[in-house]
Amino acid sequence: MNKPIKATIIHLIVALLITTALIGVIYLLFGREVDTALILANKITVDIENKKEEVVTINTTKKTLETYPEYGTKYADIEIPAIDVNLPVYYGEDLQTLKKGVGHSSGSYFPGEGGSIVYMGHNFAGFFRRFGELEIGDSIKITTNYGVYNYRIYDLKLINETNVNAIPIQHDEEILMIFTCYPFNNVGYASQRYVVYAEVVEE
Amino acid sequence: MGKVIDILRWICAIILAIGIIVLGLAQIVSSTIFSKRYVLSKFEETDYYINTYSQVNSDFENYIYQSGLNKGIIENLVTPEDIKEDTEIIISNIYDGKNAKIDLDKVKDRLRSNIQRNITEKNIWVRSQETIEKYVEVVSEQYNDSILHTDIEEKLFNGIEKAHTLVSKLTTISASMIGITTIIILTTCIKKYWRNMVMLGIPLVTSGAFYVFMQLYIKYRVDIKNIMILSEAITYTIRTIIFNILDIINVSGIIMAIIGFSLILTGNIIRANKHKHRN
Numbered sequence: 001m002n003k004p005i006k007a008t009i010i011h012l013i014v015a016l017l018i019t020t021a022l023i024g025v026i027y028l029l030f031g032r033e034v035d036t037a038l039i040l041a042n043k044i045t046v047d048i049e050n051k052k053e054e055v056v057t058i059n060t061t062k063k064t065l066e067t068y069p070e071y072g073t074k075y076a077d078i079e080i081p082a083i084d085v086n087l088p089v090y091y092g093e094d095l096q097t098l099k100k101g102v103g104h105s106s107g108s109y110f111p112g113e114g115g116s117i118v119y120m121g122h123n124f125a126g127f128f129r130r131f132g133e134l135e136i137g138d139s140i141k142i143t144t145n146y147g148v149y150n151y152r153i154y155d156l157k158l159i160n161e162t163n164v165n166a167i168p169i170q171h172d173e174e175i176l177m178i179f180t181c182y183p184f185n186n187v188g189y190a191s192q193r194y195v196v197y198a199e200v201v202e203e
Numbered sequence: 204m205g206k207v208i209d210i211l212r213w214i215c216a217i218i219l220a221i222g223i224i225v226l227g228l229a230q231i232v233s234s235t236i237f238s239k240r241y242v243l244s245k246f247e248e249t250d251y252y253i254n255t256y257s258q259v260n261s262d263f264e265n266y267i268y269q270s271g272l273n274k275g276i277i278e279n280l281v282t283p284e285d286i287k288e289d290t291e292i293i294i295s296n297i298y299d300g301k302n303a304k305i306d307l308d309k310v311k312d313r314l315r316s317n318i319q320r321n322i323t324e325k326n327i328w329v330r331s332q333e334t335i336e337k338y339v340e341v342v343s344e345q346y347n348d349s350i351l352h353t354d355i356e357e358k359l360f361n362g363i364e365k366a367h368t369l370v371s372k373l374t375t376i377s378a379s380m381i382g383i384t385t386i387i388i389l390t391t392c393i394k395k396y397w398r399n400m401v402m403l404g405i406p407l408v409t410s411g412a413f414y415v416f417m418q419l420y421i422k423y424r425v426d427i428k429n430i431m432i433l434s435e436a437i438t439y440t441i442r443t444i445i446f447n448i449l450d451i452i453n454v455s456g457i458i459m460a461i462i463g464f465s466l467i468l469t470g471n472i473i474r475a476n477k478h479k480h481r482n
Contacts (some may be wrong), residue, residue, distance in 0.1 A: 003471075003475045003478075004468065004471035004472045004474070004475040005468075005471075007471040007474070007475075008464075008467050008468045008471050011401055011404070011405055011408075011467045011471070012408060012464065012467065014405060015404075015405045015406075015408035015409045015412065015463065015467075016408070016409075016412055018216075018217060018220060018405070018406075018409045019220075019408075019409045019412040019413050019416065022217075022220065022221070022224075022409070022413060023413070023416065038421070038424045038425055041424075041425045041430070042424070042425055042426060044430055044431060044432055045425070045426040045427075045429040045430050045431065095262075095265030095266065096265060098265075098268070099264075099265060099268065122268045122269060123269075124268055124271075181269055183330065185271060186269075186271050186330070186334060187270065187271040187272060187322070187327055187328075187329050187330065187334065187335065188270060188271070188318075188329070188331075188333075188334030188335035188336075188337060188338040189269070189270075189334050189335075189337035189338035189340075189341055190269060190334065191334070191337065
């Protein structure tokens, strides 16, 4: 091989060896920090293309969901025959979700889990505009892909929007709480909430 | 003595490589994410203002259902020009440490006027003016949130200022390292200048290879194309900025490696020719 080319190859190999040594030293000194930074960066990534849709399942013995629906997705339907309501239920409480149907507060339990279930919806026509017509004893049916749950209304309350005590989250008994804005034909911002409380109807 | 000088030259070459890597990265950071002009140009390039305009209107739409009014009330509350103006205020707060507030009054005034027009046109009975005022407040705050005008601007400015100071220090140190080591390499072997060409070429190839490896490693480890931050508009801009910075690192690395390779090859050719003439 031509002498200068041979020498150049040797020098390039030396340069690459120095690069490898530098990378090695950096990894030894800051390896953990670099790894943490890269892991944190990956925490803010969402692989939409390869996302699999989770099928919601329940462990009836433990009374807990084994797989949860993804935020913003539909997982049930709610029927309130007394006011002709039949709406999809989405997991989530943001305004984007409430545009599509009834929202399920992400801090509450799911039907069948034996705790507080908190649903919410807008009060316009087709949604909960006729909430004021509901009476104690009216039935509510929730159909999920892991089971059908029936409830009976036992209380109705008008609360202030900041009164979170009126919608307590507990895990002692299954209670369905559904609220909407009040007054129903309000113009502007509604700062009151009309809450419907329902208990499970045992089969 | 000759061997000591040789060892010194190799040590200098390694320090020179480190200096080039640090200085290059400091320069790339200074001219990209630490540059207000660069960030604003990326906002423009990625249609950030138009995308945010769509996002803001979509966010406003979420508030129509609870208002008891029709969609017309959110029409023309803001324009892409308003968003550009307000974004520049936020960027100035972050980069120049200003404490300017976004003027929400224009949004409020337009919303009030749209609501009044809607109420008059549809002959709607308003129970309380208070609920309308509260609604105006909530919607204008939503605009504030949508364009990312938050309380952390001051913290971001402090962070950027600290990082700026660090980068300035690193620039001075690395530039000094490069200057001193280059002088040592050149002065310890003045006559055999081809050896100096090789000795300067090696750190350049080292730095170039390091840059290429670094950007490939980051691209391999971080799923950049799926990064999601706050809104779609800002996500797209941030992804573009990250890819652009990695491209700059890659191109800089390739250029350095080519220059280094040329120096090494030229130095070795000259050396071979000198040997040939001597023999």
